[in-house]
Amino acid sequence: RINGKRLWDALMELAQIGATEKGGVKRLALTDLDRQGRDLVVGWGKAAGMSITIDRIGNVFMRREGTNHALPPVMTGSHIDTQPTGGKFDGNYGVLAGLEVVRTLNDHGIRTEAPIEVAFWTNEEGSRFVPVMMGSGVFCGAFTLEHAYAAKDTEGRTVGEELERIGYKGEQVPGDHPIGAYFETHIEQGPVLEDADKVIGVVPAVMGLSWYDCTVTGMEAHAGPTPMHLRRDAMQAAARIIPEVVAIANRYPPYGRGTVGMMQVFPNSRNVIPGQVKFSIDLRNVNEQLLNTMHEEIVAFVDRTAAETGLKIELERVSYYPPCPFHPDVVGAVRSATAKLGYPTMDVVSGAGHDAIYAARLAPSGMIFVPCKDGISHNEIEDAKPEHLEAGCNVLLHAMLECARV
Amino acid sequence: RINGKRLWDALMELAQIGATEKGGVKRLALTDLDRQGRDLVVGWGKAAGMSITIDRIGNVFMRREGTNHALPPVMTGSHIDTQPTGGKFDGNYGVLAGLEVVRTLNDHGIRTEAPIEVAFWTNEEGSRFVPVMMGSGVFCGAFTLEHAYAAKDTEGRTVGEELERIGYKGEQVPGDHPIGAYFETHIEQGPVLEDADKVIGVVPAVMGLSWYDCTVTGMEAHAGPTPMHLRRDAMQAAARIIPEVVAIANRYPPYGRGTVGMMQVFPNSRNVIPGQVKFSIDLRNVNEQLLNTMHEEIVAFVDRTAAETGLKIELERVSYYPPCPFHPDVVGAVRSATAKLGYPTMDVVSGAGHDAIYAARLAPSGMIFVPCKDGISHNEIEDAKPEHLEAGCNVLLHAMLECARV
Numbered sequence: 078r079i080n081g082k083r084l085w086d087a088l089m090e091l092a093q094i095g096a097t098e099k100g101g102v103k104r105l106a107l108t109d110l111d112r113q114g115r116d117l118v119v120g121w122g123k124a125a126g127m128s129i130t131i132d133r134i135g136n137v138f139m140r141r142e143g144t145n146h147a148l149p150p151v152m153t154g155s156h157i158d159t160q161p162t163g164g165k166f167d168g169n170y171g172v173l174a175g176l177e178v179v180r181t182l183n184d185h186g187i188r189t190e191a192p193i194e195v196a197f198w199t200n201e202e203g204s205r206f207v208p209v210m211m212g213s214g215v216f217c218g219a220f221t222l223e224h225a226y227a228a229k230d231t232e233g234r235t236v237g238e239e240l241e242r243i244g245y246k247g248e249q250v251p252g253d254h255p256i257g258a259y260f261e262t263h264i265e266q267g268p269v270l271e272d273a274d275k276v277i278g279v280v281p282a283v284m285g286l287s288w289y290d291c292t293v294t295g296m297e298a299h300a301g302p303t304p305m306h307l308r309r310d311a312m313q314a315a316a317r318i319i320p321e322v323v324a325i326a327n328r329y330p331p332y333g334r335g336t337v338g339m340m341q342v343f344p345n346s347r348n349v350i351p352g353q354v355k356f357s358i359d360l361r362n363v364n365e366q367l368l369n370t371m372h373e374e375i376v377a378f379v380d381r382t383a384a385e386t387g388l389k390i391e392l393e394r395v396s397y398y399p400p401c402p403f404h405p406d407v408v409g410a411v412r413s414a415t416a417k418l419g420y421p422t423m424d425v426v427s428g429a430g431h432d433a434i435y436a437a438r439l440a441p442s443g444m445i446f447v448p449c450k451d452g453i454s455h456n457e458i459e460d461a462k463p464e465h466l467e468a469g470c471n472v473l474l475h476a477m478l479e480c481a482r483v
Numbered sequence: 484r485i486n487g488k489r490l491w492d493a494l495m496e497l498a499q500i501g502a503t504e505k506g507g508v509k510r511l512a513l514t515d516l517d518r519q520g521r522d523l524v525v526g527w528g529k530a531a532g533m534s535i536t537i538d539r540i541g542n543v544f545m546r547r548e549g550t551n552h553a554l555p556p557v558m559t560g561s562h563i564d565t566q567p568t569g570g571k572f573d574g575n576y577g578v579l580a581g582l583e584v585v586r587t588l589n590d591h592g593i594r595t596e597a598p599i600e601v602a603f604w605t606n607e608e609g610s611r612f613v614p615v616m617m618g619s620g621v622f623c624g625a626f627t628l629e630h631a632y633a634a635k636d637t638e639g640r641t642v643g644e645e646l647e648r649i650g651y652k653g654e655q656v657p658g659d660h661p662i663g664a665y666f667e668t669h670i671e672q673g674p675v676l677e678d679a680d681k682v683i684g685v686v687p688a689v690m691g692l693s694w695y696d697c698t699v700t701g702m703e704a705h706a707g708p709t710p711m712h713l714r715r716d717a718m719q720a721a722a723r724i725i726p727e728v729v730a731i732a733n734r735y736p737p738y739g740r741g742t743v744g745m746m747q748v749f750p751n752s753r754n755v756i757p758g759q760v761k762f763s764i765d766l767r768n769v770n771e772q773l774l775n776t777m778h779e780e781i782v783a784f785v786d787r788t789a790a791e792t793g794l795k796i797e798l799e800r801v802s803y804y805p806p807c808p809f810h811p812d813v814v815g816a817v818r819s820a821t822a823k824l825g826y827p828t829m830d831v832v833s834g835a836g837h838d839a840i841y842a843a844r845l846a847p848s849g850m851i852f853v854p855c856k857d858g859i860s861h862n863e864i865e866d867a868k869p870e871h872l873e874a875g876c877n878v879l880l881h882a883m884l885e886c887a888r889v
């Protein structure tokens with residue numbers, strides 16, 4: 078069994094870096110705060126006897142050797158970057174649960190056949206730079222290193238420059254790193270486990286995701302003298318599309334999701350009719366065919382709105398990954414560890430994307446969910462119970478041991 | 484007849500001060516550039532033989548004496564401050580048309596019974612400091628001098644300090660300055676005259692205006708794992724209200740106006756359901772009763788949306804002035820001058836607020852509109868034809884002479 082208090086203390090210490098007034102964390106990818114967080118975790122890894130490898134996209138692998146050097150590592154991990162108004166657990170829990178597994182093995186002097194690795198992947202959140210899940214995406218070849226390096230934040234700084242600046246542009250070629258199996262523990266980031274009063278979510282699959290930037294171009298003009306029928310009001314066209322995003326999601330239950338989370342208005346002055354409005358669209362489903370249908374419906378609706386309003390409306394798909402079913406062996410290992418430990422459990426489809434979906438392209442992968450308070454995540458008030466975090470980490474320990482063999 | 488070339492040259496010379504790359508002007512109220520603009524115009528006024536009075540809010544009155552010292556002046560004017568991305572004509576035309584009238588009277592040695600005054604009012608645009616139309620508002624008692632002095636820009640500098648700094652805090656008590664009649668020439672800032680192929684707009688009235696800040700508070704949560712029916716999505720509630728702003732305007736034609744020009748989303752991340760959305764609402768009408776009805780309808784709709792969505796929605800009124808019908812004598816003088824000069828004309832209700840609405844609280848007032856290209860204003864590409872500006876100035880000359888008597 079792992080040490081729940083030590084796990085909790087590590088979480089709280091890491092959460093100091095970028096701590097916000099409301100009790101959350103703001104530690105955006107590749108900022109100085111991200112560097113501080115990385116340095117802290119790497120320091121802990123070294124103190125636990127692990128060797129460190131960093132690849133060219135800044136993914137960090139901390140390795141505890143096994144007895145059989147021919148075996149690829151059994152890996153666990155997640156990310157330590159956060160949302161702008163993020164919490165203490167999203168991502169961080171998965172990394173520090175891995176560290177706690179290693180510390181526990183050290184405490185008991187347990188040697189595994191396969192090496193154990195704890196990874197943290199660069200820029201999982203995608204808040205500062207798209208694509209989201211950048212580090213694991215480059216690692217598995219979902220997109221190129223050059224594409225990732227060129228990504229810019231709103232102030233024009235690139236991933237390549239920022240990696241260099243914070244000292245985490247490593248040597249290893251991304252993906253040039255065998256993996257035997259990959260586990261990721263994570264808070265659920267939704268309300269399902271809490272609602273059902275379960276402690277462990279076994280994750281059979283992750284929903285696919287389709288992200289868009291929608292840009293409506295009208296004509297800015299003075300809000301007073303311009304008659305209603307002569308306007309080319311970009312805000313009004315955007316306001317037609319926004320409810321349709323939800324309507325599309327509602328047509329494909331129970332796993333349809335639709336969100337408009339981001340908007341920019343130009344020139345954003347109260348007495349000027351907006352000349353341009355840009356907003357994001359996020360569509361998800363666990364069924365690939367339904368996700369494709371949702372895609373076709375938003376494309377058609379945007380085209381229809383452009384035709385009806387006479388405005389130019391561009392819809393650019395900026396991210397896509399298909400639904401990801403996890404590997405039966407890894408899901409099975411999680412299921413049997415949970416049963417052995419006797420935790421109340423259920424299956425939970427992940428609505429959030431995780432680095433595990435990219436790891437799953439290279440190795441058998443699976444995830445372990447624990448409840449979070451009120452299902453809230455990507456929020457400074459994100460919270461989780463120490464005993465749930467401990468339970469998830471115990472499941473991780475036993476599932477990894479099953480794969481890595483003692 | 485006035486000298487159209489001289490008027491145009493003055494406009495182009497003043498537009499050099501704060502000229503932008505895209506051919507517009509950025510000369511915000513009470514900046515160094517505003518001082519330079521003021522100095523240039525005051526110099527021109529003195530050269531034309533006028534005496535200068537400055538009041539405590541920085542309004543400048545340039546006076547050409549009449550033959551009858553008992554008569555109050557016939558005044559014309561506007562403003563020389565601009566929007567951050569403003570044009571060469573908005574405001575500046577009204578001031579320089581007044582100067583051109585005086586220069587023309589000088590050329591012909593014409594003496595009027597009543598004095599002629601050319602005014603420019605401080606901070607009409609309201610871009611740097613609110614309230615908008617500040618100088619004329621203080622002048623007519625719409626709000627106090629102290630209130631205006633205390634207004635701060637985004638960097639915390641006050642109107643009082645900045646007036647002092649640029650040397651335009653005068654001695655005269657605002658409003659302690661009789662006016663016989665007030666005329667204001669202005670570009671239309673809308674497309675009506677151009678559409679109808681007319682040269683002169685006679686302005687019977689200015690629409691009243693009601694400005695609001697609307698704040699929708701939901702609960703931010705992750706866009707993936709949060710099922711649709713458990714969301715408290717502030718963006719979706721905002722998207723219900725935005726089209727209603729236009730629907731309300733369309734229910735009260737032809738002068739109903741409704742605009743959502745400004746929006747801020749929190750936390751503004753593409754995979755976070757927005758926890759808060761703030762946006763502006765601008766409602767206008769020329770009929771006070773209809774404007775009140777529009778106000779009641781937006782209040783009721785917002786309340787209904789709050790009840791239906793279960794979200795907290797606050798609607799705060801941040802500005803209001805009622806519609807302003809102009810004085811029949813002044814409107815009549817404009818109409819007859821236009822007829823005498825034979826310009827194609829129509830009545831145009833002003834959708835934009837102007838200093839004339841505050842002048843109208845103290846003296847018979849009216850306005851003369853000329854077309855602007857594509858109806859575009861508050862934009863660096865704002866443009867107007869020399870022959871239209873000349874025509875408006877000729878109408879101003881003749882209408883003022885009718886009031887001031889030769």
Ligand SMILES: NC(=O)NCCC(=O)O
Pocket residue numbers: 201202209428429430431705706707754
């Ligand atoms: N876990 C997580 O928040 N991933 C970011 C990508 C997503 O929005 O699902």
Ligand SMILES: NC(=O)NCCC(=O)O
Pocket residue numbers: 301348607608615834835836837
């Ligand atoms: N003329 C002008 O743009 N005034 C500013 C106030 C308004 O929005 O009407």
